[in-house]
Structures are given as structure tokens and as C-alpha cells.
Amino acid sequence: MKSKYPDYKLMYAHILDTVSGLFKSKHKSIYLNGHSGGGSFIFGYLSGLEKIPASIKRISFLDSDYNYDSTYYPKLWEWLSQV
Numbered sequence: 001m002k003s004k005y006p007d008y009k010l011m012y013a014h015i016l017d018t019v020s021g022l023f024k025s026k027h028k029s030i031y032l033n034g035h036s037g038g039g040s041f042i043f044g045y046l047s048g049l050e051k052i053p054a055s056i057k058r059i060s061f062l063d064s065d066y067n068y069d070s071t072y073y074p075k076l077w078e079w080l081s082q083v
Helices: 008-021 038-047 070-081
Strands: 030-035 056-062
Touching: 008 038, 030 038, 038 056, 038 070, 056 070
Parallel strands: 030 056
Antiparallel strands: none
């Protein structure tokens, strides 16, 4: 998706917001879990954020750390520090 769509960062956020919006709740808890290419989706989503939202409660990768690079470290560290 990243190579095909230049606005992929907005698309990842839109997908997650759309799915999250299907569930009505005042206090949402979102768990991002990836296996294989799912890790790429998670990193694509994170790349479009300035800060990981408080609604993200867990992020897990099962053999899916594709496209990881150290640019994600500050966001992840800040998020983990607040958990």
C-alpha cells in the first residue's frame, strides 16, 4: 500500500478510525496485533501519528516486524512510558 498510495499514512488512520467507529463506547481500548504483513500495517499506522493515542492499549507483533526502523522508537518509548 505504501508504494502504491502516496497518502498511505492517512489511509491507515482512516481504516483504523472506521473500524473503531463501528463500536460505540465512551472509553475505547484498541489492541493492535500483527502477524506477517500485519506488522507492516501497524508500522504504516504509527508512521502517520505524531503520538500514539491513549486508546491504544497494546501493540504486539508475532513474526511481523517487517518495515521496522529506529524512527518508531521515540513514539513507542513515549507510549510505553505512559502505560
